[in-house]
Amino acid sequence: MQISEGLRIKIAEAMTTGNGTAPDPDQPGVPAGFTYLGQFVDHDLTLDATQVALGDPVPVEELLQGRSPALDLDSLYGLGPAHPSSSRFYEADGRLRTGDALGVPFPPAFPPANTDQKGFDLPRAGATAPGTQADRRAPLVPDGRNDENLIVGQLHLAFIHFHNRVHERLSASGLPPAAVFRAARDLVVKHYQWVLRTDFLPRVVDPAIVEDVFTHGRRHFEVPGRGRPGDHPTMPIEFSVAAYRFGHSMVRGAYQWNRVFRAGGPGGIATLGALFRFSGTAGNLSPGPDDLSDLEDPNSGPNLRLPSNWIADFRRLFDFGAVGRPDLVLPAAESNVAKRIDTLMVDPLTALPSGSFDGRGRPAPPAHHRNLAFRNLARAAMVELATGPQLAAQMGIRPLTERQIVEGAGGARLDGLTAAERAELVAHTPLWFYILREAEVNRRHPGLLTGVGGRLVAEVFHRSMEGSRSSIVKQRGWRPTLPAHRKGTFTMGDLLLFAFDGDVNRINPLGDGPFPAAEGVQEPGADGPGTQASGAQDPTAG
Numbered sequence: 001m002q003i004s005e006g007l008r009i010k011i012a013e014a015m016t017t018g019n020g021t022a023p024d025p026d027q028p029g030v031p032a033g034f035t036y037l038g039q040f041v042d043h044d045l046t047l048d049a050t051q052v053a054l055g056d057p058v059p060v061e062e063l064l065q066g067r068s069p070a071l072d073l074d075s076l077y078g079l080g081p082a083h084p085s086s087s088r089f090y091e092a093d094g095r096l097r098t099g100d101a102l103g104v105p106f107p108p109a110f111p112p113a114n115t116d117q118k119g120f121d122l123p124r125a126g127a128t129a130p131g132t133q134a135d136r137r138a139p140l141v142p143d144g145r146n147d148e149n150l151i152v153g154q155l156h157l158a159f160i161h162f163h164n165r166v167h168e169r170l171s172a173s174g175l176p177p178a179a180v181f182r183a184a185r186d187l188v189v190k191h192y193q194w195v196l197r198t199d200f201l202p203r204v205v206d207p208a209i210v211e212d213v214f215t216h217g218r219r220h221f222e223v224p225g226r227g228r229p230g231d232h233p234t235m236p237i238e239f240s241v242a243a244y245r246f247g248h249s250m251v252r253g254a255y256q257w258n259r260v261f262r263a264g265g266p267g268g269i270a271t272l273g274a275l276f277r278f279s280g281t282a283g284n285l286s287p288g289p290d291d292l293s294d295l296e297d298p299n300s301g302p303n304l305r306l307p308s309n310w311i312a313d314f315r316r317l318f319d320f321g322a323v324g325r326p327d328l329v330l331p332a333a334e335s336n337v338a339k340r341i342d343t344l345m346v347d348p349l350t351a352l353p354s355g356s357f358d359g360r361g362r363p364a365p366p367a368h369h370r371n372l373a374f375r376n377l378a379r380a381a382m383v384e385l386a387t388g389p390q391l392a393a394q395m396g397i398r399p400l401t402e403r404q405i406v407e408g409a410g411g412a413r414l415d416g417l418t419a420a421e422r423a424e425l426v427a428h429t430p431l432w433f434y435i436l437r438e439a440e441v442n443r444r445h446p447g448l449l450t451g452v453g454g455r456l457v458a459e460v461f462h463r464s465m466e467g468s469r470s471s472i473v474k475q476r477g478w479r480p481t482l483p484a485h486r487k488g489t490f491t492m493g494d495l496l497l498f499a500f501d502g503d504v505n506r507i508n509p510l511g512d513g514p515f516p517a518a519e520g521v522q523e524p525g526a527d528g529p530g531t532q533a534s535g536a537q538d539p540t541a542g
Helices: 005-015 033-045 150-171 177-204 207-216 243-250 272-277 372-382 388-395 402-407 419-427 431-440 451-466 492-499
Strands: 026-031 099-101 117-121 337-339
Touching: 005 372, 005 419, 026 033, 026 177, 033 150, 033 177, 033 243, 033 337, 033 492, 117 150, 150 177, 150 272, 150 492, 177 207, 177 451, 177 492, 207 451, 243 337, 243 372, 243 431, 243 451, 372 431, 388 431, 388 451, 402 419, 402 431, 431 451
Parallel strands: none
Antiparallel strands: 026 337, 099 117
8 A cells, every 4th residue: 555645745845955944964985976877777677668657556577678677788888889779889999988068158268168178078979960959968878877967977877988998909909990999898897797786885874784685695585596597687666766776865855066166266156956057858957047947948048968067076076095096086075976875855846857767848747746855755666566664574674663664763754744644654665765764763883774675686686697797796705906006806996997087177177276267157146047958059059
């Protein structure tokens, strides 16, 4: 049984930090880039291609999974350079295509922003593509969701550069081009899996659970010798519809983005709305109002490429000190850490731009349908998903108490529930909310997934690696071979250093230091759309 829509609305409103809840705490030790690495992984594993309105019931057997449920980077590679549907993502030699960022006049007299920057945007359809402006700025990547916000878009671009560096390294071997591509993909996928196993999972899941699953195997999901034969993993809806949506609680409301868009910079701190705006799928890569209202129009915005002043400074998203590069470390106030995994979400997620859920150009939905928390709760109800207490009983895991479910530990405050609603929530706690409460009340590792959520996430990752053609789980003795800060290791910091050849000018293309004094540079906090959305018209826009 699912909770009522009215109760879903109340819970969703309570989960957003703008509705009288306590401040949403940070999670020390988890750089904010890992929030969006998690989103990148989600797009590698899951794609619900079911065409149905939010709230309509969907039998599980009718769900359409549009992504291989294996950690094999099909969201990066598609079906490979030889396949007609994917060849547009590639150069002739098997490297992945990149695009060029667009030089814009803001800040004035600042060449890194005022000129085109080669290789710092995703490849895009371009001015000659038919259709709307949205069609012309569409990213030429296998999964357009990897351009629904600027952070995941720039992270996808980093993986393109990672593949291209590996491909370049292997090209000197004398192998035929097709063999070079296969070897490069194998090496990239295995190093990616190693990063997830050793650097990502222990930051979001109780490390003891991760170690147990990867050492002793799975207990609950597609256990070897029990159930389905064969090598192809499935994607449990308990993971895709609930457990792996934990990352939504890690999102910040604003980011110290780069030299231009930061506290104290000429553009001010980058709001979450601006990071949606300067994407090609949810945004329009162009200036506009803070309420994002122009994004409803698929023909809004002149720009077809990312403005150069919005290129990422990866030093602000990941910790390079941990990989032996103190020269790439900024003061804590200039960097970003993730929000704690709990039942709180930042206020901007109550009003998603319609492009983030394929609603652009359609009639406006009810306001609560734009609330990401409500969308998650509604999606679970649509598929009649098992509740948190049901899954805890099935897995033999000690359930949360009534007090833990209702009161939590510094998360969503549910004081406004009636006695009947409180009883309804305790009896039928939505799995997503339950898993977030588990992390929130986790005394041993506050803010890390544990119990039902920890097991689900760790076991699906293990199975998804096992089911990949390139697999560090099946090839148990495999160890990283690419350059790293320490032999036998490979972290996200190592991956970025390799992708960008250790070059600070590629990790942080806009540099550091004060800006030239120039008329028209708008100070932080000044009124008007010129800072967060500064950008000139793309001369290729037609």
